[in-house]
Amino acid sequence: MLNKIIVAVQKSDFDLDSELEALKLKTEKAGAVVIFVGKVRDLEDDNLRYLEIESFEDLAKNQIKEICDDAANKWDLELILVKHRFGRLKINDNIVLVITCSKHRKNAYEASEFIMDYLKSNVPFWKKEVADKTQKWVENS
């Protein structure tokens, strides 16, 4: 059972370089590190002022831990790190970081996609887009 699972639900930003440096010390048997960063994007037909992300923090953390456990059971992984932000974010600000480490790349790629698919609709976060002309809660497409 994988015990290197790091989960955080936080207001502050994350720093990719320091995250990567820190995890090297914990993943000496891993040859593959897959990184996914989700960031705030501008809208197609309006100018985004900011994105407000609301969270049910404790439950969100538990739900993320659960999916990491599932991923650890499905794939041979050395480490999983998930950090998800909430609060008011601007265009290009980071929203979510998923890092999966495995001996070879296939497991890390597949686990990363699996975790992100789950995060989209099973973890209690809600996004509100506040733009020049409109403001609306994002719905899953």
Add this chain to the structure above:
Amino acid sequence: MGKVKLKYFSRIRETIGKTSELVEIKSTNIQDLIEELQAMGEQYSVLKGRDFAVYSAVDQSIVTDVKTSIEGAREIAFFPPMTGG
């Protein structure tokens, strides 16, 4: 049944107009609780889920069946479909 902390998120929070409240309830499942709350004010009809699906979590555990027992629960949360990532 006693006092329960109710929490509301996102569109539901905006419609009801508060993030949480401590309420004395009689209901023993989610479905009955929604009826009971609706009798307290029209704003609670958002919990019926006519415009979008309404999810609930009992003591930090997401429930999918509205008949799920809430007996002994200390906290019940209501929220719309989640949009993380």
